[in-house]
Amino acid sequence: MKSLIIIFILFQNCSFLQAQFYTIGKKPASHKVQKQQDLPNDGKVSKNDSSTKVGKSMERHPDKWIQQYLSVSYPLDKLVVNSPYGWRRDPFTGKQKLHNGIDFQARNNEVYAMMEGEDTKVGYDKRSGNYITIRHGNYTVSYCHLSKILVTKNTAVKPNEPVAITGNTGRSTGEHLHLSVKYKGKYINPNILLEFIRKAKEETFKYYVQKQ
Ligand SMILES: [Zn+2]
Known part of the structure; x- marks a missing residue:
């Protein structure tokens, strides 16, 4: 429950980022990004990369979602x-x-x-x-x-x-x-990396919302 609260707080803080990213394009940029840029945590995120369904292997191991969430961090508590x-x-x-x-x-x-x-x-x-x-x-x-x-x-x-x-x-x-x-x-553009972070966190968030 505590982690859920933290996730909610982080999402509220970072809403401006989402707004900014939406100006880049309506499609989530991370699909493109992960394929082209081989981000360090590529495997963890891209295999389960979906805005509508939860990856099956991840579903069986909820800890992995927490690990994914914790594997990335924004550089500041508040990004303006x-x-x-x-x-x-x-x-x-x-x-x-x-x-x-x-x-x-x-x-x-x-x-x-x-x-x-x-x-x-x-x-x-x-x-x-x-x-x-x-x-x-x-x-x-x-x-x-x-x-x-x-x-x-x-x-x-x-x-x-x-x-x-x-x-x-x-x-x-x-x-x-x-x-x-x-x-x-x-x-x-550092937004490429920030978008990757946002996506990794958002997927964990969605997983827990779906669980409710
Ligand atoms: Zn500068």
Whole structure:
């Protein structure tokens, strides 16, 4: 019951995300995503990927749904986008520039690892401020402008493990979390990964709703 309540709370918090994803297209993007991008937890999610029916093997093992739910995490408790991925006017130079990540509102918040992985880089530079880069299979996720880093280089991280505290370090006009994602070394829209997380959680949620 407790997990159900948590799931409900998370869904309420993340409703904006759904709204945003719906602007991408009416079909859930994750069908496409999982096939094309071989996400680390691909097997766990895609085999049972259905918005209307529950996978048979999962049905027999309800624990797997909980495991699936817990295998992914949003990077912050509350995701409010300040600036999306894509072309924009650079706040410092005024010129058009590709924003290689998403900026989320933040105020001294814990930042979580989104999946199992390894933090490969922990450092500081003038542009990113304090940053951390976590590898999840073919994906690398970077969090920038942090005030504090809570883990050390080359250590394993678990989904939902706090890895840093948001801040305003480096080239930043105010506190926020800059989240960027690379797939095989190339920047991609972090929404692809966030959508994968949303889908994994939503499937567990649907399973328990159907059980009621
Ligand atoms: Zn940014």
